[in-house]
Amino acid sequence: MKLKYILPFLVAFSAELNAQDPHLSQYFNVPVFYNPALAGSEIQNMRIALDYRNQWIAPGVSFKTQTIALDKIVNRVGFGLMINKNSAGKDGFSRLSILGGISYTARFGDKKLNRLTAGFQVGVLQKSFNPANLTFDNQYTPDIGYDPSASSGETFANTKVSRPDVNAGLNYSYGLGNGEVKVKPFAGVSFAHINRPNESFIEENNGNPIRTTVYGGAAIRCSDILELKPLVYFMKQDAFQELNAGVISQINLKNANAVRFGLFYRNQDAAIIYAGYQLGKVFLGTSYDFNMSKYKPGGSGAYEISLVYTPQGKAKGKRVEEGTVKPVNKKKAPEPKLTPLESYILAPVRVAASIDVILDEPLPLKTVAQNQKSKTGIQNQEKNNLNYEQAGYVVFKNNTTKYDLNNRFDVIEATIDYLFKYPQQRVLLAGTASDAEFSNNSHIGMQRAETVKSYMVQKGIEADRIDVMDLKNTLPKSFVEDGQPTQRLSRTDIYLIK
DSSP, rough: OOOOHOOOHHEEEEEEEHHSSSOOOOOOOOOGGOGGGTTTTSSEEEEEEEEEEESSTTTTTTTTEEEEEEEEEEETTEEEEEEEEEEEETEEEEEEEEEEEEEEEEEESGGGGGEEEEEEEEEEEEEEOOOGGGOGGGGGTTTEEOOTOOOOOOOSSSSEEEEEEEEEEHHHHETTTTTTEEEEEEEEEEETTTOOOOOOOOSSSOOOEEEEEEEEEEEESSSSSSSEEEEEEEEEEETEEEEEEEEEEEEEEEGGEEEEEEEEEETEEEEEEEEEEEEETTTEEEEEEEEOSOOOSSSSSSEEEEEEEEEOOOOTTTTTTTTTOOOOTTTTTTOOOOOOOOOHHSSSSOOOOBOOOOOSSSOTTOOOOOOOOOOSSSOOOGTTTEEEEEEEEEEETSSSSSHHHHHHHHHHHHHHHHHHTTTTTTTEEEOOOOOOHHHHHHTTHHHHHHHHHHHHTTTTTTGGGGGEEOTTOOOOOEEEETTEEOOOOEEEEEEEEE
């Protein structure tokens, strides 16, 4: 093939790839794919997402897209990493994108239910082709036709180009993670290739057009079992544009499992059916695009599968906060074995008492101070006589509000996991102190409870789901807990409110 034929072909291919980035039907399962501001969104610790898409599903003409993404949340900062590869047809043309990003979330408004997140990604965009998969005029002879063993007679200076790539985006959400909010709207906008990287194989300037994405929707809790999520997604890149609208229904099952079904329509392109199953921390989603466009090079649509894993972090025993005490000698003070929080849903109530709660000055637990009476009386009858179950406690260094990570830090993380899993659940944090500590600081019990609450809120638990109480120095100096003697008074007990 002569050079005058090769150059137009490469220019046309470059223009075709640059005019439209690869798209996913299950874009919502890989959030960082379409907006860097979504790094760490709607998770408590980490998310690993895999997506595979095969379009046209026919020999020699299929377009395959493989994506792997990892994102993590640390307080209000999200971190994301994504690798996306798109290959076109049998001719060995491919596109590889490797991006790392960061996001930050600001909370505002009543009860901090509004969240505005900004994020950006920086990485490398690479485009390549394999000349060995192409055919040329020199390989065709009048006698035998195409001869793959014949030399093409062509030499290519560049078969691969790599350029830096920059993306940015914003996302807004309301009521995320709050079980009392029934309608949780969200919306966002993102801009990809804002630096317009040049991907041309030849000398001509062929900058990648900026891709603008605008989306919105809402999570609507119809009941404890059913949730609906209408979604709208619009993308524009140069002359190409895409409008995708539909709805996902989620049916909640036992043990945090769920089934999802969805229907979508991509304007003048395809109708999409979607189904998925959530099994604990693993989600598997499948979808099929029924082609409704005039362009049908092969097959009849696109098949896509996604796998999402969302592990929940837990602090390790070796983590020690600066200035905290050493682990308690278990021979001197045996520690009770904590019942896993999950058992409180499955097992009968083993500890039950009532909590007197007033608005201005919480009372000690009746099981601790049966005879202590309120000076102001009960002002909120709805919260009086609430049942509770103890989930564990956090030990503090004497005369400080620093908890001992080696002893009871894991119970905080377990409680956070539990609250994310069951958004209707509330907890009570009850701070205590010894007589000596109370004489030095009469508010140290409340301060300890507030310390644990602050950590939970930083991890994403809504403040209005966490009640605090100051037990002061009302606990006895020694008592039996879960069949084991203990003298620990410098602590915050965590109770599940039933």
